[in-house]
Amino acid sequence: MRGAEADRPDGADESTERPCTCVIAHVQNDEERVRVQAALDNALKPNDAQAVLVACMQLMQPCPARDEPVTR
Template sequence: MPGTEAGQPRTAEETAKRLCTCVIAHVQNDEERAHAQAALDNALKTNDAHAVLIACMQLMQPCPARDEPVTR
């Protein structure tokens, strides 16, 4: 959901330092988010269940490289 992203890096330099090491690489910036969203939209239109799963995993949170840890 828009506005629910936690602790987005403030600069491109911060983003470059914090690369995603997850098995499925999460989006790291707005351009990658747009590509993953377009891939998800296409997968839904073509009924490609595997592509839907991959795109959803790319868009999911949290990613330790992208998101600040949340303490509760």
């Protein structure tokens, strides 16, 4: 679907590999945490329930890429 692509941060390219492979990508560093927290704050102002849910999921733990390996 044209126009539905997620915006990439400046300097990120297609070859950049994210360590998080979860369905909802968790934050991996402090810069991403600040950006997602700002998105959550913005979603709370107009009571955008879907955006709040996505931002909360991104902030939730555990993330196998960020935390200790989990044996399954």
